[in-house]
Amino acid sequence: MTQINVSLGSFWHVSFDPSLRVRVEVAMRNVRSLATAVVATLLLVLARPGGVSASPQRFDCVLTDTADQLGSESRPVAVVFDDDAKTLSAQDGDRNYSFGNVSISNIAISGDVDDVGLGIDRSSSGIVWQQYRPNKTVIEFGQCRRTNLPAAAAMH
Numbered sequence: 001m002t003q004i005n006v007s008l009g010s011f012w013h014v015s016f017d018p019s020l021r022v023r024v025e026v027a028m029r030n031v032r033s034l035a036t037a038v039v040a041t042l043l044l045v046l047a048r049p050g051g052v053s054a055s056p057q058r059f060d061c062v063l064t065d066t067a068d069q070l071g072s073e074s075r076p077v078a079v080v081f082d083d084d085a086k087t088l089s090a091q092d093g094d095r096n097y098s099f100g101n102v103s104i105s106n107i108a109i110s111g112d113v114d115d116v117g118l119g120i121d122r123s124s125s126g127i128v129w130q131q132y133r134p135n136k137t138v139i140e141f142g143q144c145r146r147t148n149l150p151a152a153a154a155m156h
Contacts, residue, residue, distance in 0.1 A: 056082040059120060061127045061144035073140060077129065079120065081109050090118060092129075120144060 059079040066072050078091045081104060088099040088111040099111030099118060110119040117130040125144040130137055 055084075056080055056087075058147050059125070059127075059144035060147050061120075061142050063127070063129055063140040063142035065141045067139040067141075073142070075140075075142075077127070077142070079109075079118070079127070079144065088118070 057080070059081075061077045061079055063073045063075045063077060064071060075092070079088070080090070081088045081102075083104050086102050086104055088102045088104070088109060090097045090099070097113050097116055097118075099113045099116075102111040103109070106122065108119060108121055110117070112118070115132045117128075117132070119128045120126070125146070127142045127144050129140040129142070131140075
């Protein structure tokens with residue numbers, strides 16, 4: 001019986017025998033390597049929302065307006081959030097805040113702690129900062145810009 005063998009790289013080996021039966025043999029080590037690579041890639045993509053790394057990110061914000069008066073402020077606030085850990089923190093001058101009731105989505109970031117509430121609209125990078133005082137809530141607005149955050153610089 002005569003047999004013709006054709007190799008297509010290291011992945012496929014095709015043998016034709018005289019009765020025109022085709023036998024396809026796949027090299028098992030290559031299938032394992034390919035399967036491992038596919039599974040690892042799928043796990044990385046599926047493990048993170050949107051398939052993107054969600055390490056801590058930073059917004060540098062400037063509060064420029066209050067609900068009572070436009071253009072009355074110019075106060076910087078740094079905000080750090082982590083999509084994976086669902087953490088949110090901020091630095092307002094010399095005060096640091098670690099927020100609870102944190103909600104992070106593709107649309108907005110929000111949280112509160114003690115007498116402060118924070119919300120950021122991710123599409124416009126607008127920020128609202130609310131301070132709850134006896135008999136009055138002070139509401140401040142501003143804009144943020146995303147800045148690169150070194151891994152060791154996360155505020156928590």
